[in-house]
Amino acid sequence: MPRHARETLLLLFTLVLGAPARADDLVRTIQAVKPSVVGIGTYQRTRSPAVQFVATGFVVGDGRSVITNAHGIPANLDLANMETLGVVIGNRGKVEFRPATVVARDPAHDLAHLRIEGAALPALALGGPADVAEGQSLAFTGFPLGMVLGLHAATHRASLAVIAPIVLPALSSGKLNSRTVSRLSAPAFPIYQLDATAYPGNSGSPVYDPQTGVVHAVINMVLVKGLKESAISTPSGISYAIPVKHVRDLLEQAAP
Incomplete structure (x- = not known):
């Protein structure tokens, strides 16, 4: 058989055999990631239900640090009735609530750093800014419908559609309003647009490499849609994520 024919066959075998391996990688990665994904909520013993879900979060660092979206953290707790954040x-089918304390917030990037009590949980590794590129395959795991269907984390595939600035200028002066002007005055930063649909409960979900589980971003719906898609009432198939660089910066605020 001619050499070029052998090389062509080898390439075909590599492509055919390589696809299932990548799928298997995600299956294994999901099992490794899920123990690090938690719900964010509040607990009040006299309330029904006692636990109210507000967002998704994920464990990093020493196993007691949790990252989520800042907008999901209640501004005020009902301390008189012993409402607790956690x-x-x-x-194993049971719901466990761990009290948590907010140790740092980053309103500009809509991130919050919580510290939990009790035994450490499995932590996810954080990537770096040079680890992502447009077109890259990604996945995110979280609770799209909160606890409506039980505390069962769901995983969605995605690809990085584009890295773009968070703020886009209005196309005409008629589209400017006080909210838009105030947001335009804030510092712009790159965000990741994903070709996948995330839901409100996914806010705070880790966006990670399907093969390694390394986190590259945090799903964010509220902050970004208010800036980039205010003219679109029901966008479909598009989600946004905050780059993990800002998670690293937030964690450094609590470093000794």
Whole structure:
């Protein structure tokens, strides 16, 4: 057989055999990631239900740090009735609530750093800014419908459609309003647009490499849509994520 024919056959075998391997990578990665994904909510013993879900979060660092979206953290807790902020963990069909404390917030990037009590949980590794590129395959795991269907984390595939600035100028002066002007005055930063649909409960979900589980971004719906898609009432198939660089910066605020 001619050499070029052998090389062509080898390439075909590599492509055919390589695809299932990549799919298997995601199956294994999901199992490794899920124990690090938690619900964010509040607990009040006299309330029904006692636990109210507000967002998704994920564990980093020493296993007691949790990252989520800042907008999901209640501005005020009902302290008179002993309402407590914390994380919700699904453990063999049972729901466990761990109290948590907010140790740092980053309103500009809509991120919050919580510290939980109790035993450390499995932590996810954080990537770097040079680890992502447009077209790259990604996945995110979280609770798209909160606890409506039980505390069962769901995973969605995605690809990085584009890296773009968070703020886009209005096409005409007629589209400017006080909210738009105030947002335009804030510092712009790159965000990741994903070709996948995320839901409100996904806010705070880790966006990670399907093969390694390394986190590259955090799903964010509220902050970004208010800036980039205010003219679109029901966008479909598009989600946004905050680059993990800002998670690293937030964690450094609590470093000794």
